[in-house]
Amino acid sequence: MREKIKKQLLHNLLLEVSKRYEYIMAQNARIFEETNYKAIHDELTGLYNRFYFIEQLKKSLLSAERHKKYGAVLFIDLDNFKVINDATGHKAGDLLLKMIAKKLKSALREEDVLARFGGDEFVVLVENLGRDENRAVEILRGLADKLLASIGYGHIVDQKVYQVTASIGIALFNDATQDIDDILRYADSAMYEAKRKGKSQTIFFNPLIEERLQRRFVMETSIRQGIDEEEFFLVYQPQVEDGRVVGAEALIRWNNAEKGIIPPGEFIEFAEETRMIIPIGEWALHEACKTLKRWEKDPALKGLKLSINCSAIEFMEPGFDQKVMRILTHYGIGTGRLCFEITESLLMTHHASLTSVMRRLSDFGVKIALDDFGTGYSSLAYLKNFPIDILKIDRSFIEDIFFDRSDQTLVRAIVSVAEDFGMQVVAEGVESPEQEMTIHTIADHIIVQGYLYGKPLPLEAFEAAVKESV
Amino acid sequence: MRCRVFHSLNPSLLQAMEEIHTQFQADRQIDTFDFILIALSCRYPVWDVNETVSQVFETDRFLAFHATDAFNNEEVIHHGVTALFIRFERQGCVECFVQEGVSANKLDALEKTARYLKERDHAFHLIIAGHCHNQTAFFIEKLSQYDIAVDNLLGGVSSGEKISDELLTYQFYKGEVVRDGFVILTFHHVKMATSVALGFEPVGVQYTVTKAKxxxxxxxxxxxxxxxxxxxxxxxxxxxxxxxxxxxPIVVLDESNEKFLTLRTFKEQTNDWVEFFGPVKEGQKIRLSYGEKENLLAADTKSATTLAAQVPDPEILFNFSCIARQYVLEEMQKEENRIYRNFLHAPLFGFFTFGEIGHDPSRRSLQFYNETSLLMGMTEL
Structure with missing residues (x-):
């Protein structure tokens, strides 16, 4: 009897154990599948991830070489995603990324590999583009247009419609000896070039882009060293009203240890691209404040005002207004002594948040001058919507003002509008007595600036010149 | 130390004691005793135990406890009385510690017991515990946390039957009936060693306990x-x-998931839970197992040889073997003790328990076991 029970019990036990094995095996298989899926997929969008993409690119390079056919990597970066993400929050941003991933997928062929490398960066691998490079480029251009169009439609997230654009960089390959990192870098560089050229477009990689990027890299390193080595300095150009120096515009110069003096036109653009303009601008602000403090102690210079140029990048950096107020407070700079010169491009791009930053600075006693006025859109609405204190008429209107009646008319109109808005006017680029005479015929109380009154000079030379003129 | 074991199956407590007394008097190897350890069936009248033993043996130097099946050498005495007579010949001596109210006042009981054991950490302690409403295992495990020596304590839970909703697993000492506690019998000036026999083979992969109480x-x-x-x-x-x-039984694995911590014997089952003869904790890894008598006896042999290496000439052997083990051994239940005595030529006393109390050398803690045989050999110094 016992033997029968034991036999049955052992039988049941083994049966149960085998079921447990099956359960564990099934569970392990599921975990294995999940792990495998996670290993090659992007968690948010379900697209492939960088790891899988690179593996496929390796295979694709070999295949391209074997069949002598072109393939390509397309780097897609959303142009304004950060703004949308900041404005709507990460949840809506994530939802938008999912929708875009879906749209991109639907615009591609089944065999194309679409991956998300992170953030708003998508990458496509396209194979079998044929043996003719021109034909491959043609196909890719068509594909890129299709992708841009698919992204370009309005996306509805949380009952709001978001308009998204993207920049695409494309790198072709047909050779297994090409380095994967290089191909990805080429596509990435081309994508940056597309952004630099105004966004929402496609750029194919070419060696010039790489060269430019190399230069950019070298420049970025040099700027960084320049800040550390204190190679930057300010020069001061006088601003004159009724024959008397009333202030100066501080202009930045760079005395590079290897290349000597580098003009601002050669490094400001790079500094803005790399955002190195932010530490440069902060340094310039400190220097300007020190100068104003120095002038305060000298009766001959005491009342002078100082303008410095401020990039849109600096202005839009979160906390910029607080930083300025902190620095001015630190040096004890009084109201109306310091002026930021900004360009129209800043007003065009960042309307909403900019107004409050400008108002806070204005309330703190910082003057705002609109530089190069008349050359851009010169929307009169800016004058209404922003707390602008000074209009600086672009030098192109001053150059021929003695001969050209239309320049005279334009300057007269600008001065009239400015006076009505209670703004001061500065005429830049005054180089001859004829220009000066014409300007004063148009307006009595106008501030003039240009070589006629003095070139930009180092601080001590500027101070000496001011004292001499007195 | 001289030890002799006698038994009686007489259903009358008085007559059973008298029979044992007669056997003792007739024995040529022992003529006096310092202490008597008595295992008796719960079917004897509980309230007569202390008085009857005192009356027959004219002493209160005894500890009695409930055991349904006790060991007289190889013999398994079912529902009778089995008595171990101990006479010390050198420096050996014995003392008792009684703790009542374990389930009712656990903290107080723990502190008192820990203090008693700490003050006697060079002695050897034999613990005979009651069922204590399923609290014995927790009590034993908690006791380890009181920084006591754990390798000198061994014993088992008395076995008995449920009468009027109460499981009779009592101890009897100096006129007291311990119903919710235990008695520790402390031996001074002795040398002893212990070993554990299992013999159940784990089957299949492990489970993790996710809900237990x-x-x-x-x-x-x-x-x-x-x-x-x-x-x-x-x-x-x-x-x-x-x-x-x-x-x-289920095998409970230690933290490394490789070593057996203990076995747990099934007691009862409903649709929602399974109750064992010892605690199960959440997070523990368990496996099912299966035991055949041959494997159990092989484990007993290994245990005996291990002990023989440590105490080659013991003067007394104690075996605390689980009742579940008895069930699995069936008609070969006497074999366990026969094996022990074949390797270790000494009188053997013990019983089939409701749980074994020993220590886990790897964890340096006391352990409540199921389905094991805890063997102990002792000699007087």
């Missing part, structure tokens, strides 16, 4: 009550009895 196991990591698994083990077996599961 006390002695009850509710759920494991396949997200269904463990009772379902147990229920399936009953298939095809007519007139199922819980004892059938004693062939298949």
């Amino acid at each position: 006390g002695y009850r196991l509710y759920q494991v990591d396949d997200h269904q009550p463990f009772a379902y698994t147990v229920e399936k083990l009953k298939r095809g077996i007519e007139n199922f009895k819980p004892e059938y599961f004693w062939y298949t």
Whole structure:
């Protein structure tokens, strides 16, 4: 009897154990599948991830070489995603990324590999583009247009419609000896070039882009060293009203240890691209404040005002207004002594948040001058919507003002509008007595600036010149 | 130390004691005693035990306790009286510690017991415990946390029957009937060694306990009550009895998931839970196991040889073997003690327990065991 029970019990036990094995095996298989899926997929969008993409690119390079056919990597970066993400929050941003991933997928062929490398960066691998490079480029251009169009439609997230654009960089390959990192870098560089050229477009990689990027890299390193080595300095150009120096515009110069003096036109653009303009601008602000403090102690210079140029990048950096107020407070700079010169491009791009930053600075006693006025859109609405204190008429209107009646008319109109808005006017680029005479015929109380009154000079030379003129 | 074991199956307590007394008087190897350890069936009248023993042996130097099946050398004495007479010949001596109210006043009991053991950490302690409403195992495990020596304490839980809703697993000492506690018998100036025999083979992969409370196991990591698994083990077996599961205790693994911590014997099962004769804890890894008498006896042999290496000439052997083990050994239940005595030529006393109390050398803690045989050999110094 016992033997029968034991036999049955052992039988049941083994049966149960085998079921447990099956359960564990099934569970392990599921975990294995999940792990495998996670290993090659992007968690948010379900697209492939960088790891899988690179593996496929390796295979694709070999295949391209074997069949002598072109393939390509397309780097897609959303142009304004950060703004949308900041404005709507990460949840809506994530939802938008999912929708875009879906749209991109639907615009591609089944065999194309679409991956998300992170953030708003998508990458496509396209194979079998044929043996003719021109034909491959043609196909890719068509594909890129299709992708841009698919992204370009309005996306509805949380009952709001978001308009998204993207920049695409494309790198072709047909050779297994090409380095994967290089191909990805080429596509990435081309994508940056597309952004630099105004966004929402496609750029194919070419060696010039790489060269430019190399230069950019070298420049970025040099700027960084320049800040550390204190190679930057300010020069001061006088601003004159009724024959008397009333202030100066501080202009930045760079005395590079290897290349000597580098003009601002050669490094400001790079500094803005790399955002190195932010530490440069902060340094310039400190220097300007020190100068104003120095002038305060000298009766001959005491009342002078100082303008410095401020990039849109600096202005839009979160906390910029607080930083300025902190620095001015630190040096004890009084109201109306310091002026930021900004360009129209800043007003065009960042309307909403900019107004409050400008108002806070204005309330703190910082003057705002609109530089190069008349050359851009010169929307009169800016004058209404922003707390602008000074209009600086672009030098192109001053150059021929003695001969050209239309320049005279334009300057007269600008001065009239400015006076009505209670703004001061500065005429830049005054180089001859004829220009000066014409300007004063148009307006009595106008501030003039240009070589006629003095070139930009180092601080001590500027101070000496001011004292001499007195 | 001189030790002799006698027994009686006389259903009258008085007559059983008198029979043992007669055997003692007739024995040529021992003529006096310092202490008597008595295992007796719970069917004898509880309230007469102290008085009867005192009257027959004219002493209060005894400890009696309930045991349904006790050991007189190789013999298993079922529902009778089995008595071990001890006479010290050199420096040896014995003292007793009684603790009542374990389930009612656990903290106080723990502190008192720990203090007693700490003050005697060079002695050897034999613990005979009651069932204490399923609290004995927790008490024993908690006691380890009081920084006491753990390798000098060994024993078992008295075995008995349920009468009027009370499980009779009592101890009797100096006129007291200990109903919710234990008695520790402390031997001074002795040398001793212990070893553990298991013999159950784990079968299949492990489960992780996800829900358990006390002695009850509710759920494991396949997200269904463990009772379902147990229920399936009953298939095809007519007139199922819980004892059938004693062939298949669960193995509790230690933290490394490699070593056996202990076995747990099935006691009862409902649709929601399975109750064991010892605690199961959440997070523990368990495996099913299966035991055959041959494997159990092989484990006994190994245990005996291990002990023989440590105490080659013991003067007394104690065996605390689980009642589930008795069930699995069936008609070979005497073999366990026969094996022990073949390797270790000494009188043997002990009983089939409701749980064994020993220590886990790797964890340096006291351990409440199921389905094991704890063997101890002792000589007087």
